[in-house]
Amino acid sequence: MESKAPQQSAAWIGPLESAVEESLDGLFKLRRYLHQHPELSGEEFETTTHVARLIEGLPLPLRIADQRRGLTCELLAPDAASNLPRLALRADIDALPIQDAKQVDYHSTRDGVMHGCGHDVHTTMLYGALRVLHQMASRDQLPWPIAVRGIFQPAEETAVGARYMILNQALHDVAAIIGIHCDPSRSVGRIGISPGPLTANCDMFKVKFRGRGGHGARPHQTIDPIDAATQWVQSVYRSVSRAFDPHEATVISIGRFEAGNKANVIPDHAVLEGTLRTFHSGARASALETIAKISEALTMATGCLVDFELGFSAPAVVNDPHLVDVVTHAAQQTLGDHAVEPIPRPSMGSEDFSYYLEHIPGAMFRLGTCSEQIGQEPLHSPHFDIDQRAIAGGVRLLAATVIEYFDPHRNG
Known part of the structure; x- marks a missing residue:
């Protein structure tokens, strides 16, 4: 006007x-x-x-x-x-x-x-x-x-x-x-x-990894949720940044990683929390689809159940x-x-x-x-x-x- x-x-x-x-x-x-x-x-x-x-x-x-x-x-x-x-x-x-x-x-x-x-x-x-x-x-x-x-x-x-x-x-x-x-x-x-x-869409999320804990000396007897979680982070960081046009800004960041409480015990669960930021609904939908595929593939590969939960979001x-x-x-x-x-x-x-x-x-x-x-x-x-x-x-x-x-x- x-x-x-x-x-x-x-x-x-x-x-x-x-x-x-x-x-x-x-x-x-x-x-x-x-x-x-x-x-x-x-x-x-x-x-x-x-x-x-x-x-x-x-x-x-x-x-x-x-x-x-x-x-x-x-x-x-x-x-x-x-x-x-x-x-x-x-x-x-x-x-x-x-x-x-x-x-x-x-x-x-x-x-x-x-x-x-x-x-x-x-x-x-x-x-x-x-x-x-x-x-x-x-x-x-x-x-x-x-x-x-x-x-x-x-x-x-x-x-x-x-x-x-x-x-x-x-x-x-x-x-x-x-x-x-x-x-x-x-x-x-x-x-x-x-x-x-002026600002991006922001989705807060939590990812829960449920495996089987055990002794740190015998990892073959466990399903290690820390291993699964680190693979998930690397895969999502790489895939989300590489799957979109560089002009279509999409940013995913992990701000919290919690797992275990003792050096020689592999825990039975791990939790990640982070944010997904996009400008357009199409990019958001594509990013969430990519994350879902990675989570499903990682469950198949590691045996660790990966549960991705969307939390609060702001448009x-x-x-x-x-x-x-x-x-x-x-x-x-x-x-x-x-x-x-x-x-x-x-x-x-x-x-x-x-x-x-x-x-x-x-x-x-x-x-x-x-x-x-x-x-x-x-x-x-x-x-x-x-x-x-x-x-x-x-x-x-x-x-x-x-x-x-x-x-x-x-x-x-």
Whole structure:
């Protein structure tokens, strides 16, 4: 869709900038608090309660999800009709099972748990955007009615949180959705966004190998599941990578291998867990067919029963072109003409944001969070951190995207 530049943008840019600056100290403190108190997927009770208190303090009406993990809130202003379709802004709130290795005063206080993917930052920026928009509304600084649904989602890392929030009516009366993700490969003040595919389909799987255990000195009397499992890995790695056009990206990776508990005992079972990532349904189906054939052949060759189980999966995130245009224009106004960097090819990573897109159009963008001094460690690193100046840019951009989205000149 061709961009229609809003004609009243100059009237609200200044008040938005002022509201962001007034909020920054509190937002920096919030992000550090969240970083110090991470909670794993499925355990986000304290985080939900903390965010709920902040939302109540604005005040905005909110609804906590049925397991008391995750919440939604509403911002209708100024004088927006109650039936005006919402634009949802989504942030994820869960952390990772990683030991925080940073030597900073805001490092995680919980052993083996840290915000290594920026979800504390996403949560802070969504709250900041709601705060700024609410403040502008109370000062009569918004140029036209807006209707925002804030979604603070648990369990993104386990790919179940988006569906859980959808079941909790998070998308009721929502017309479109915007997501944000930290990007340590981009500098503060830059965003990455493109229409079309942004991430890959991701299937999590488990493979169980059931053999016959015995003494390590007499392997001929056993059916060795470790031997079968290592053959399976090598065969699948080789076959999946060689069976497809190199332009048809397909990636399979094993992240867990568990077998046995004693050096001189061949166990009777072994377990592998991993992920299969593809962009297109045809490639996914072909990869799964290849895996099934390898599993069957290996059972015949070794006598070890191979049981392949598909677990949670997330489809690809596909950005809506119109919403990409909205975010792009908002970024140019708040971050500068050169802030937007097109993403040349999709990531093989995954995001359960994609489940929202099965119901409504949406777009996710990547926010630069690094500088020469800090923030260059990759996502999921025990040293992951951000240059906190990125928070201001993220809040500006989310708030501006809301205003741009509801511009009657753009929609009219």
